[in-house]
Amino acid sequence: MAVLQSEDGPIWRKRTTQADFCVWFCWLLGVAAVSACFYFISDKTIWVFVLSAPQEAVDLGSRMVPPDWAYSSQLWRPLWDTFNIATLGTMLAIVASVPVAFCAARNTTPSKVFVRPLALFIIASSRSINSLIWALLLVVIVGPGVFAGVLAIAFRSIGFCGKLLYEAIEEIDVAPVEAVTATGASSAQTLTYGVVPQVMPAFAGISVFRWDINIRESTILGLVGAGGIGLQLSASINNLDWSRVAVILLAILVSVIVSEWLSAKIRNALT
Amino acid sequence: MTAALSSMANVRRTTWRPQPLIKSPRLRWVLALGAGIYLAIAVGTLDIDWERVAEGWPRAERFFVGFFPPDFTSRWDAIFAGLMESLWMTVAATVLGILISIPVAVGGARNVAPLPVYYFCRSIMALSRTFHEVLIAIFFVKLFGFGPFAGLMTLTFATLGFYAKLLSEDIESIDVAQAEAIRATGASWLQWLSYGIQPQVLPRAIGLAVYRLDINFRESAVIGIVGAGGIGATLNTAFDRYEFDTAAAILLIIIGIVMLAEYTSGIIRQKVQ
Numbered sequence: 001m002a003v004l005q006s007e008d009g010p011i012w013r014k015r016t017t018q019a020d021f022c023v024w025f026c027w028l029l030g031v032a033a034v035s036a037c038f039y040f041i042s043d044k045t046i047w048v049f050v051l052s053a054p055q056e057a058v059d060l061g062s063r064m065v066p067p068d069w070a071y072s073s074q075l076w077r078p079l080w081d082t083f084n085i086a087t088l089g090t091m092l093a094i095v096a097s098v099p100v101a102f103c104a105a106r107n108t109t110p111s112k113v114f115v116r117p118l119a120l121f122i123i124a125s126s127r128s129i130n131s132l133i134w135a136l137l138l139v140v141i142v143g144p145g146v147f148a149g150v151l152a153i154a155f156r157s158i159g160f161c162g163k164l165l166y167e168a169i170e171e172i173d174v175a176p177v178e179a180v181t182a183t184g185a186s187s188a189q190t191l192t193y194g195v196v197p198q199v200m201p202a203f204a205g206i207s208v209f210r211w212d213i214n215i216r217e218s219t220i221l222g223l224v225g226a227g228g229i230g231l232q233l234s235a236s237i238n239n240l241d242w243s244r245v246a247v248i249l250l251a252i253l254v255s256v257i258v259s260e261w262l263s264a265k266i267r268n269a270l271t
Numbered sequence: 272m273t274a275a276l277s278s279m280a281n282v283r284r285t286t287w288r289p290q291p292l293i294k295s296p297r298l299r300w301v302l303a304l305g306a307g308i309y310l311a312i313a314v315g316t317l318d319i320d321w322e323r324v325a326e327g328w329p330r331a332e333r334f335f336v337g338f339f340p341p342d343f344t345s346r347w348d349a350i351f352a353g354l355m356e357s358l359w360m361t362v363a364a365t366v367l368g369i370l371i372s373i374p375v376a377v378g379g380a381r382n383v384a385p386l387p388v389y390y391f392c393r394s395i396m397a398l399s400r401t402f403h404e405v406l407i408a409i410f411f412v413k414l415f416g417f418g419p420f421a422g423l424m425t426l427t428f429a430t431l432g433f434y435a436k437l438l439s440e441d442i443e444s445i446d447v448a449q450a451e452a453i454r455a456t457g458a459s460w461l462q463w464l465s466y467g468i469q470p471q472v473l474p475r476a477i478g479l480a481v482y483r484l485d486i487n488f489r490e491s492a493v494i495g496i497v498g499a500g501g502i503g504a505t506l507n508t509a510f511d512r513y514e515f516d517t518a519a520a521i522l523l524i525i526i527g528i529v530m531l532a533e534y535t536s537g538i539i540r541q542k543v544q
Contacts, residue, residue, distance in 0.1 A: 034366045037359040041419045044356065044500070049416030056414050084313045091310075128529035129522065130493045132405060136510060141331045143323035150317070220405045223497065237409065249406075256401045 063242035071244045075232065075251050081146050082228035082255070085221065086214035089153025094207050096154065097161035104162060105169035108195060123166070126159030131217045135226040146227035153214050153221070160210055168202040169195065205267050212263035219252045337515030346509070346517045353505030354524065357491040360422045360501055364491075365484045367423070368430025375435040377464065380442035392435070399432025408494035419500035426487045426494070433486070437479050438472065445471045478540040485529075485536045492525050 002016040015023065102108045104119035135152035142148050177194035185193065222230020229248060236244040293299045343350070378384045378392035407428055411421040445468055453467035495503020502521060509518040 034362060037363040040355070040359045041363055041423055044418055045420040046416055046418065050420055053414040060410075060413065080316065084317065087309075088313055088317075124530050124533075125526055128489070128526045128533075130489060132493050132496060133506070133522070136496070137334070140334060142327045143320060145320065145323075146317050147319045147324065216401070216403050220403045223405065223409075233406075249402075252406070253401055257397075260401075 060242060063240075064246035066243065067246035067250065068241075068243035069247065071247050072251065075229065075248065078222075078229040078232050079251060079255060081149075082218045082230075083215070085146060085149040085153055085218040085226075085228050086211060086259075089150045089218070090157055090207060090211045090214050092150065092154035093157030093161050093210070097158045097165060100158065100162045101165035101169060102191075104166040107172070107174075108169055108191065119162075119166075123159045123162045126155055126157075127163065128159075129156070131156035132220060132224060135221045135224050139225045144225035144227070149218060149221040149226035149228055152226055153218060156217070157210050157214060160213075161206055164206045165199065165203055168199045168206075172198040201270055205270050208263045208266045208270075212259050215259040216256050219256070334515065337513075338519035340516065341520040341523055342514070342516035343520045346505075346514070346520075349505050349508070350502070350517070350521055350524065353495070353502040353521075354528075356419050356422075357488065357495075357501035357503075360419050360426060360491050361484060361487045364423050364426030365430060365480065365487050368427040368483070369434055369480055371427070372431045372435035372438065375431065376438035376442065379435055379439035382443055382445075382447070383464070383468070392439070396432045396436045396439075399428055400436065404429045404490045404494055405497055408497050408499040412498040417498045417500070422491060422494050422499035422501055425499055426490060429490065430483055430487060434479060434483055438476055441472045441475045442468060474543045477543045481536045481539045485532045488532055489529055 002013050002019070004011040004013060013020075100119050100122055103110065103115045104123060106112070106116070109116045109119070131152045134155045135148060138148040138151050138155075142151065172195060176198065177190060180190050180194035218228050218230075219233075220230045222228045222232070223234045225231070229252060233245065233248045233252075236242075236248060293302065375392045375395055378388045379396060381389055384392065404425055408421060408425040411424045411428075415421045415424060449471065450463065450467035454463050458466060491501045492503045492506070495501040495505070496507045498504065502525065506518060506521045506525075509515075509521060
């Protein structure tokens with residue numbers, strides 16, 4: 001709050017003139033930067049294609065309706081695969097992320113100098129590579145199929161689960177841990193009776209949350225050949241079989257909504 | 272003393288066990304059994320071609336030998352152009368997405384909007400959130416043609432669902448007293464919104480914007496794979512040409528930028544909240 005002195009007495013203003021200029025200048029810079037971004041993008045865009053988008057959309061819509069309902073009977077297996085990719089991938093990730101998280105948490109790590117940075121690096125690199133890119137790599141290594149998808153989901157989820165879990169471990173209450181230590185428990189016993197019970201609910205919540213995200217992610221892994229319903233989707237798109245694409249999209253929509261609802265239910269029950 | 276000891280010996284000895292996470296033993300057993308059966312069936316239908324997986328080691332080896340040393344120089348122009356495109360897409364899409372999502376968020380907050388508007392806005396959010404960015408990108412590439420414009424639209428659409436949902440939840444959990452005080456001064460609806468509600472959600476809104484900027488950059492690295500421009504397109508080209516050393520360089524750059532972005536966004540979010 002600034003007060004300006006004038007002949008008629010003090011005038012209250014929200015900011016001083018200097019601060020006003022400063023704010024205005026920041027807005028100017030921001031708007032200029034964003035406009036530059038839009039300019040560069042429009043420079044690289046072929047506007048004829050963009051302008052024809054409404055006709056394209058109408059055309060696409062008319063090809064999608066009516067959906068090829070008969071095709072839906074062939075979708076059960078891909079959906080089952082998609083579900084498996086997400087579930088097994090999450091399970092693998094949980095198993096792998098627990099030791100990583102315990103090594104990364106400041107209060108449980110065996111060595112702050114050596115092990116902790118390594119664990120943090122594992123978490124960061126797993127998180128920054130998207131599961132689609134993991135799938136791209138893994139399809140080359142283990143061959144196309146569901147297995148590559150499971151591994152891709154697992155690799156991506158290790159970082160996510162590990163990060164949230166180690167933050168939960170760092171936030172635990174010290175008193176129970178001290179109490180368990182005071183009984184003469186070994187460090188392994190302290191971990192199982194002092195730390196684990198405290199982070200268990202958070203951990204279960206994290207796993208279910210990631211599972212729900214993974215259902216969404218596993219629907220697209222098929223685009224690079226890593227199994228699941230994405231395989232059918234990319235095949236139908238390549239064949240320009242839009243009535244089938246519509247059915248697949250509906251199937252994805254339903255499964256994502258169901259998994260989100262289920263995960264929200266379970267997380268509510270946990271807390 | 273001895274009497275006390277003998278009476279203690281009479282007490283039935285039990286072993287203490289930690290409390291299980293799921294209280295009801297019936298539910299616990301059903302869940303465990305169900306999980307076991309599911310695992311058996313799921314692994315059974317995985318169809319793993321173990322011979323192919325065994326071949327994986329030499330392939331992985333060749334892959335990683337191809338990765339090293341990462342080649343930053345020979346395709347630097349393409350990498351740089353892709354990176355710049357990703358950055359433009361990220362910034363433009365975040366700003367555009369947030370501008371669109373603010374009215375949707377206000378409409379999706381139960382304490383501000385009437386019920387029909389609420390349902391309409393909530394369904395927009397649900398629609399945007401269910402489909403993965405890559406799926407949306409495929410369609411936008413079909414509609415708008417290859418290039419960063421499709422990417423911009425995809426990221427904007429994805430930002431809309433994310434930002435509007437979180438912001439509307441924030442608006443729903445504001446302190447009502449302040450908003451009522453503003454209303455009691457005879458403020459119009461818009462004034463009520465901008466003086467009663469906006470100051471309360473602004474710190475969180477800024478934090479969310481920074482967070483979404485970070486996510487959008489990560490996603491921009493992926494949607495290029497299906498033709499929506501950016502560094503992902505460069506990465507895909509590198510893979511298609513078997514230029515694994517260039518691909519490694521791109522991956523390293525992505526990891527570096529993502530880590531940097533996450534670090535700075537974490538600091539900014541801590542500062543504003």
